[in-house]
Amino acid sequence: MSARLLTIGVALSAALATSTAFADEDVWFQPGKYDGRTVNIVVNASQLQPPFAPILQELKDSFEKASGAKVVYNPLPENDLYKKVRLSIVGKTGAYDGMFTGAGGAKDFGLSGQIVPVPAAPDIADFFPGDVSQYSIGDKLYGAPLSSDTNILYWRKDLFEKAGLDPNTPPATYQEMQDWAVKLTTDKNGKHPGEEGFDVNNIDIYGLAFKGSKKLASTWEWYNYLFAFGGNVFDDKFNVVVNSPEAVASLAWLTENFRDKHVYPSDTLSFDYPEFNALFLQGRVAMAINWPFMYQLAQDPAQSKVVGLVNVGRKPAAKTHAGNIGGWSYNVLVDAPNQDVALDFAKWVQRKATAEQVAAAGIVPTRISVLDSVVGSKGDPWPAIAANLPDGQMVLPLATGDSWMPIEEVLQIAIQESLLGQKTPQQALDGAAASIKEILDRNGFYTNILGQN
Amino acid sequence: MTQASLSNPQVSRAWPQKNGRSRLGDRAFGFLLASPLLVIMAAIIAYPLAYAVIASFQNFRLTSGPGTIRFIGFDNYLWALGDTQFWTALRNTLLYAGIAVPAELALGLLIALALRNLTRGAGIARTILIMPMMLAPIAMGLMWKFMFNDQLGIINHLLKLSGISNGVLWLSQPVTAFISLLIVEIWATTPIMVILLSAGLTTIPQELYDAAKIDGAGRWQRFRNITWPLLQPVVLVALLLRGMDAFRVFDIVYILTQGGPANSTDVLSYYAYRLNFESMDVGRASAVSVMMLVTLAAAGLILINRMRKPVR
Numbered sequence: 001m002s003a004r005l006l007t008i009g010v011a012l013s014a015a016l017a018t019s020t021a022f023a024d025e026d027v028w029f030q031p032g033k034y035d036g037r038t039v040n041i042v043v044n045a046s047q048l049q050p051p052f053a054p055i056l057q058e059l060k061d062s063f064e065k066a067s068g069a070k071v072v073y074n075p076l077p078e079n080d081l082y083k084k085v086r087l088s089i090v091g092k093t094g095a096y097d098g099m100f101t102g103a104g105g106a107k108d109f110g111l112s113g114q115i116v117p118v119p120a121a122p123d124i125a126d127f128f129p130g131d132v133s134q135y136s137i138g139d140k141l142y143g144a145p146l147s148s149d150t151n152i153l154y155w156r157k158d159l160f161e162k163a164g165l166d167p168n169t170p171p172a173t174y175q176e177m178q179d180w181a182v183k184l185t186t187d188k189n190g191k192h193p194g195e196e197g198f199d200v201n202n203i204d205i206y207g208l209a210f211k212g213s214k215k216l217a218s219t220w221e222w223y224n225y226l227f228a229f230g231g232n233v234f235d236d237k238f239n240v241v242v243n244s245p246e247a248v249a250s251l252a253w254l255t256e257n258f259r260d261k262h263v264y265p266s267d268t269l270s271f272d273y274p275e276f277n278a279l280f281l282q283g284r285v286a287m288a289i290n291w292p293f294m295y296q297l298a299q300d301p302a303q304s305k306v307v308g309l310v311n312v313g314r315k316p317a318a319k320t321h322a323g324n325i326g327g328w329s330y331n332v333l334v335d336a337p338n339q340d341v342a343l344d345f346a347k348w349v350q351r352k353a354t355a356e357q358v359a360a361a362g363i364v365p366t367r368i369s370v371l372d373s374v375v376g377s378k379g380d381p382w383p384a385i386a387a388n389l390p391d392g393q394m395v396l397p398l399a400t401g402d403s404w405m406p407i408e409e410v411l412q413i414a415i416q417e418s419l420l421g422q423k424t425p426q427q428a429l430d431g432a433a434a435s436i437k438e439i440l441d442r443n444g445f446y447t448n449i450l451g452q453n
Numbered sequence: 454m455t456q457a458s459l460s461n462p463q464v465s466r467a468w469p470q471k472n473g474r475s476r477l478g479d480r481a482f483g484f485l486l487a488s489p490l491l492v493i494m495a496a497i498i499a500y501p502l503a504y505a506v507i508a509s510f511q512n513f514r515l516t517s518g519p520g521t522i523r524f525i526g527f528d529n530y531l532w533a534l535g536d537t538q539f540w541t542a543l544r545n546t547l548l549y550a551g552i553a554v555p556a557e558l559a560l561g562l563l564i565a566l567a568l569r570n571l572t573r574g575a576g577i578a579r580t581i582l583i584m585p586m587m588l589a590p591i592a593m594g595l596m597w598k599f600m601f602n603d604q605l606g607i608i609n610h611l612l613k614l615s616g617i618s619n620g621v622l623w624l625s626q627p628v629t630a631f632i633s634l635l636i637v638e639i640w641a642t643t644p645i646m647v648i649l650l651s652a653g654l655t656t657i658p659q660e661l662y663d664a665a666k667i668d669g670a671g672r673w674q675r676f677r678n679i680t681w682p683l684l685q686p687v688v689l690v691a692l693l694l695r696g697m698d699a700f701r702v703f704d705i706v707y708i709l710t711q712g713g714p715a716n717s718t719d720v721l722s723y724y725a726y727r728l729n730f731e732s733m734d735v736g737r738a739s740a741v742s743v744m745m746l747v748t749l750a751a752a753g754l755i756l757i758n759r760m761r762k763p764v765r
Binding site: 083086087090112113114201202212213214215265266267268269270275278279282284401402405406409412413416417419420422439443 | 514515516601602603604605619620622623624625626627710711712713714715716727730731732733
């Protein structure tokens with residue numbers, strides 16, 4: 001009897017302790033009462049459309065109900081968002097309290113002193129460390145993680161079968177990927193690159209595609225190859241190493257695909273996301289590396305000719321399987337007129353319910369527990385996402401603050417110079433390395449910013 | 454009232470003579486009437502201009518902390534002049550304006566002359582012609598971007614269909630990307646030339662042509678000896694306006710090529726924009742902008758002086 005009582009007592013104590021812990025966490029997420037207050041938040045205009053729209057709507061509705069404050073989303077075009085917000089901060093307009101930024105935003109604005117740290121959830125260990133790291137400066141969190149992201153490998157089952165490849169086995173290495181891309185690239189007469197009579201001007205199916213326009217899409221695809229080949233833009237002391245043999249090898253692989261193997265579309269240099277996605281969805285690309293969002297598009301008969309024909313999985317390896325991570329976070333501006341409300345909204349973004357809403361919308365959640373449950377219960381592309389996320393590396397130029405965008409531009413030009421054959425990959429990256437050093441020196445990165453990271 | 458009528462003694466007599474004091478009062482009243490406009494102009498033109506000139510001599514960055522902005526003399530100008538991208542952008546800008554504006558003028562003149570001779574449907578033709586001017590630059594740029602698309606664009610589709618070509622890499626190769634920009638520019642702005650030149654053509658008296666015809670002058674002689682000389686003031690105005698516009702081109706480049714591939718279509722406005730909003734270097738961007746202003750002002754002065762010379 002006493003043993004049974006003891007057992008019940010222990011069980012009750014444990015339950016009480018657990019419920020207290022949960023209650024404490026719930027209390028932490030709850031906002032204060034802000035009746036009559038309005039918080040102005042900048043959002044990427046395209047995120048007011050699906051798949052992000054329901055997430056932002058739920059955040060707004062539930063926060064308004066819990067706090068009494070009114071949430072106003074201010075949509076800005078993605079390419080102008082940073083510039084407009086920065087001008088607003090410099091001009092001390094006080095127009096905005098918070099904003100949602102992509103992977104680079106928290107570091108960029110944080111290192112410039114234009115956003116303030118946000119409170120980190122008590123269960124921050126449940127968030128992917130890569131996400132927490134890319135939104136942190138030192139030990140302070142500057143971006144409340146909203147969504148995570150990783151590139152995955154897409155391939156066409158039907159085209160693999162036709163080329164005599166196993167439709168359920170993706171290429172394991174980048175060399176294999178290039179070899180298979182040659183097999184899969186087919187002109188109107190059914191010939192492949194290297195074969196007698198192959199018509200480079202009339203290619204029906206491209207083995208691969210690359211986003212080669214002078215935009216972020218270009219560098220953010222290349223980082224996957226750069227990291228996998230063992231290269232990086234900086235070493236761990238932020239010395240510029242973008243012209244290392246590994247980095248050169250990654251650009252040489254890309255250039256070879258385009259110039260020698262003809263496995264990329266001939267107008268690759270004008271490819272941004274819309275062109276890249278459109279060509280894949282039209283069924284003219286056999287393999288692609290892209291963010292997971294394209295999987296949903298590929299399953300939509302209204303815009304895809306490859307419904308049910310696409311497999312997704314882990315990216316190939318060169319030296320490693322590494323790739324870059326992306327994502328979105330919520331930030332609070334340094335001059336926010338309603339900073340208290342905006343900071344409470346940052347807590348709200350970090351609720352488990354938000355991560356669940358993110359996953360329900362088909363976007364990669366930032367909480368490990370939520371991703372685990374989704375991978376266990378849903379099909380593609382979640383296993384592919386889970387397979388690639390651990391390979392994710394932060395894009396280090398993000399940590400250079402306001403040097404980030406100029407560095408991206410330098411690298412985009414280097415990629416284009418190499419693809420055009422104006423420079424060898426080595427020459428292009430040597431030039432990029434020199435320009436990056438000049439940018440960092442000019443912006444006082446090594447003297448003013450490096451210590452904060 | 455013209456200067457001639459004011460100096461006419463009969464006209465002058467009709468007005469009461471004013472003493473120096475009332476003239477001063479008139480001047481003050483005139484100044485008072487103009488003062489709101491002067492204040493607005495000072496606010497929207499003079500102040501930003503002065504600010505840009507001052508910023509061009511400072512190490513001013515958008516992320517500069519308080520108290521860190523200082524005077525650095527001509528460093529920003531010297532940096533720009535030492536930057537290869539600046540010279541690429543300048544060369545491209547001069548080429549762009551140098552090709553686009555004469556082409557627009559030639560095309561505009563041809564269309565304006567054709568419209569003058571059109572007896573029916575001239576109104577409809579003019580309306581259709583000015584449609585490109587009604588399009589927002591962003592919409593226009595996006596429309597052309599899709600038309601230039603190698604795989605999906607209508608232009609390559611038609612080229613392939615007609616057997617003329619297997620398709621052109623419009624935006625992916627340096628030379629064709631530049632040509633693409635010129636095509637859009639000429640398409641979008643030739644209507645302005647047409648409107649200006651059509652207005653100029655209406656001011657040429659028909660009697661001159663009739664007299665020339667009686668004297669046996671052919672079409673080419675009438676154009677060479679009547680139309681072209683009398684149209685010159687309008688042509689100079691059109692060149693001045695369009696030249697300045699083309700030199701400052703931004704939107705078409707921003708949407709179609711972003712200065713690529715590999716900076717082959719970079720122009721000065723886009724270069725200054727990137728310095729300001731991507732590098733956040735207001736000082737350097739201002740230096741480039743001031744240099745653009747000085748270049749345009751010099752070219753404008755030359756053209757304006759030319760306009761003052763009487764038509765012979």
